[in-house]
Amino acid sequence: MRANGTVFSFKSGDKGPLSGDVLLIPLVAKPQPPLELVARVDKLCNDTVSELLTVKALREEVGHLCHTTHSGPCPRIVLVSLGDAEKLNANEIRTAAAAAARWLATERLTTATLWIDGLTATEVEQSVAEWALGMALGGFRFLAHKEPDEKVPARIQILLRAREPGQVDRVLPEVRNAALLADAVNYARSLAHEPANVINPGTLADRARELARAAKLKCTVLTAPQLKKLGMNGLLMVGQGAAHASCLIQLEYHGAPRAQNTTVLVGKAITFDTGGYSIKPAAGLEGLKFDKCGGAAVLGILKAAAALKLKCNLVGLVAAAENAISDTAYRPGDIIHMMSGKTVEVVSTDAEGRLILADALWYAQEKLKPTVLIDVATLTGGVGVALGTVAAGVLSNDDGLAGDLGEAGRRTHERLWRLPLWDDYRELIKSTEADLKNVSGKREAHCIVGGIFLKEFIRAGTPWAHLDIAAVAHLENGKGPTGKGATGFGVRLLVEFLRQRGA
Numbered sequence: 468m469r470a471n472g473t474v475f476s477f478k479s480g481d482k483g484p485l486s487g488d489v490l491l492i493p494l495v496a497k498p499q500p501p502l503e504l505v506a507r508v509d510k511l512c513n514d515t516v517s518e519l520l521t522v523k524a525l526r527e528e529v530g531h532l533c534h535t536t537h538s539g540p541c542p543r544i545v546l547v548s549l550g551d552a553e554k555l556n557a558n559e560i561r562t563a564a565a566a567a568a569r570w571l572a573t574e575r576l577t578t579a580t581l582w583i584d585g586l587t588a589t590e591v592e593q594s595v596a597e598w599a600l601g602m603a604l605g606g607f608r609f610l611a612h613k614e615p616d617e618k619v620p621a622r623i624q625i626l627l628r629a630r631e632p633g634q635v636d637r638v639l640p641e642v643r644n645a646a647l648l649a650d651a652v653n654y655a656r657s658l659a660h661e662p663a664n665v666i667n668p669g670t671l672a673d674r675a676r677e678l679a680r681a682a683k684l685k686c687t688v689l690t691a692p693q694l695k696k697l698g699m700n701g702l703l704m705v706g707q708g709a710a711h712a713s714c715l716i717q718l719e720y721h722g723a724p725r726a727q728n729t730t731v732l733v734g735k736a737i738t739f740d741t742g743g744y745s746i747k748p749a750a751g752l753e754g755l756k757f758d759k760c761g762g763a764a765v766l767g768i769l770k771a772a773a774a775l776k777l778k779c780n781l782v783g784l785v786a787a788a789e790n791a792i793s794d795t796a797y798r799p800g801d802i803i804h805m806m807s808g809k810t811v812e813v814v815s816t817d818a819e820g821r822l823i824l825a826d827a828l829w830y831a832q833e834k835l836k837p838t839v840l841i842d843v844a845t846l847t848g849g850v851g852v853a854l855g856t857v858a859a860g861v862l863s864n865d866d867g868l869a870g871d872l873g874e875a876g877r878r879t880h881e882r883l884w885r886l887p888l889w890d891d892y893r894e895l896i897k898s899t900e901a902d903l904k905n906v907s908g909k910r911e912a913h914c915i916v917g918g919i920f921l922k923e924f925i926r927a928g929t930p931w932a933h934l935d936i937a938a939v940a941h942l943e944n945g946k947g948p949t950g951k952g953a954t955g956f957g958v959r960l961l962v963e964f965l966r967q968r969g970a
């Protein structure tokens with residue numbers, strides 16, 4: 468089974484002679500590789516490292532590889548550039564590791580010894596775990612529907628080696644945790660890539676049930692008749708044109724049974740977004756299968772929480788619908804009676820995400836008593852206009868929450884930038900025939916208007932944040948460890964947030 472490309476496994480290679488197809492040596496390149504480290508690693512491979520450095524083979528660019536052969540037990544020696552020591556951070560370590568991972572897979576090698584001293588000598592915390600994470604993210608490819616190239620290894624074993632006795636055993640637990648985290652991120656990425664003929668609201672619920680069984684989570688799925696009874700007409704109407712009706716998936720993880728706190732995460736999963744009657748242009752339409760990335764991230768976070776045994780109580784809600792065009796589809800001009808009691812005039816059927824989220828957020832507050840409520844959604848093109856693909860937008864009614872999310876974003880390099888939710892924006896969604904309308908119909912402040920709309924469904928006193936990941940959930944030219952395609956944005960960020968906040 469190699470649906471997700473190449474998997475990396477990590478174990479100690481500290482005892483006995485050097486082994487494996489290749490010796491991987493991460494080193495900072497600037498101002499120069501530390502002489503003491505070079506002397507140390509030279510002893511393992513007959514001075515080949517200093518020979519490579521003498522001919523200036525190692526460049527400053529992070530993830531640049533240079534290699535030579537060697538007559539010893541590891542026939543290939545590869546230096547991996549960690550770039551400039553001054554600028555080095557965890558993301559650059561992950562990026563370098565991902566480059567090494569892709570090279571190993573391309574070269575069809577199945578075992579490598581990783582000399583970790585070049586990592587542990589840096590200032591970066593948990594540098595070996597960050598490296599492991601980068602390799603695992605870099606090895607991902609979506610191959611669920613493609614005959615794999617038999618020669619590309621499904622699994623590559625990495626043997627960790629250090630000079631100091633005990634060093635490898637010290638880092639192995641955090642390396643294993645990094646591998647579990649990467650597994651959850653790759654799960655979310657794989658789910659995001661599944662096309663709409665495979666993943667619809669019903670089959671997404673099946674995937675959630677499978678995950679719940681494997682990870683020992685509680686799973687409840689509310690189907691259309693139950694949604695009807697609850698008055699979740701926003702979620703229902705968005706999906707009413709599709710062959711597969713909307714549903715609300717609920718996954719629960721109780722990692723701090725004695726604590727009263729519950730974090731509720733709400734994910735947008737539009738399994739395919741045609742735009743409805745406010746139809747999208749044909750170019751790039753195939754990419755609208757990625758409109759479920761928020762929901763996929765929430766499932767990934769629940770998977771990670773269980774695997775890492777996080778000490779927190781967590782509920783994941785995934786609002787799932789397909790925004791189709793048919794004789795039963797909802798129309799521009801329709802007025803929806805939402806679960807909260809508010810009415811919404813549909814000006815654009817393509818602003819459907821906020822309609823399904825509004826009901827899910829209300830449901831969360833009615834039924835789950837969240838101490839923190841966070842939604843993750845590919846909500847607006849406007850967020851990309853504002854921030855490009857460098858950061859996601861965060862909009863929040865709580866400064867502490869926004870600050871903690873921002874800090875988790877800095878630590879994981881899933882960066883967030885806060886946009887305001889000032890009342891001045893409220894008039895952009897005033898409607899003459901309903902309590903509010905779902906878009907402003909103007910070009911200004913698109914991303915903020917999405918947040919302002921959702922805020923209408925947040926009760927005073929509920930700390931809430933909205934993450935608009937529309938521009939970062941999948942990338943055409945990804946330079947970081949995840950490269951091109953789905954990034955799993957939000958999984959690492961929110962796992963870090965939960966770790967920092969604790970129960």
Ligand SMILES: [Zn+2]
Pocket residue numbers: 740742790816817818819820
């Ligand atoms: Zn849409």
